[in-house]
Amino acid sequence: MARTDKIVGYSPTGKLADVTPDLAASGVETAFRMLEGRWKMVIIFHLFDRQVLRFSELERAIPGVSQKMLIQQLRDLERDGIVERQIYAQVPPKVEYRLTDWGQAMCPALDSLLEWAAQKPASPADPAPAA
Amino acid sequence: MARTDKIVGYSPTGKLADVTPDLAASGVETAFRMLEGRWKMVIIFHLFDRQVLRFSELERAIPGVSQKMLIQQLRDLERDGIVERQIYAQVPPKVEYRLTDWGQAMCPALDSLLEWAAQKPASPADPAPAA
């Protein structure tokens, strides 16, 4: 896995071993920054689960979130092309949110991360899970 | 992909479709929180690339990082079981950092993320990459 020689640029294969540490780091960091935020994951998973949700539905589905944060993180996700917003010009406003195709496409990656996290060996300093 | 029925608990398979939105979200969020931080990715990728590095080597490899941030994020990573620290009782102190097995194990997940990020369709609001 490890490599010691230099690589010229950003590998289109996306393999970590093919890019320099800084390039790979910045690439993954960029992806991370899109997803970091107290509520983005919750939003994403709810949309992944329900496919399409209105603002108020999301608000109710996520207890503890403020409208500001909800709208803010939704905007971010929208701006990053992860979620789509559909507005209906109605008397009671109606806005639907759903994942974009690309947004759906990140689920395997999240899967990997979830699996990795689940494989965590009980750290030596962890509190023993006694009864 | 989508599921509508309820799931009882945390799926050992780690598949997103097998867990409730909140569980999956919290799981991935937990993983994310371990990796978020201005320098963690850079550290991880450098260690992944070089396998083992001393403190000063990391410091030199990562321009712009302060000792405080470096040590802090290294501590976090160590506490989370992602990196290992090896101290040599010498007159000039010598400490080596490397990824744990589990830390290495997350690279496929980062790969997925990198790949996903690379697949991003040019967003409609993106500045046209003109000459």
Add this chain to the structure above:
DNA sequence: CGGGATCCGGCACGATACTG
């Protein structure tokens, strides 16, 4: 109902200086 603006507090981040 959906969206926004403003104010505020905490903490991540960072610069600098000091120590074993």
Add this chain to the structure above:
DNA sequence: CAGTATCGTGCCGGATCCCG
């Protein structure tokens, strides 16, 4: 060399009030 201590700051997240 490998940290620690202290101080400062910006930005994130939250409460509250306001608008279409």
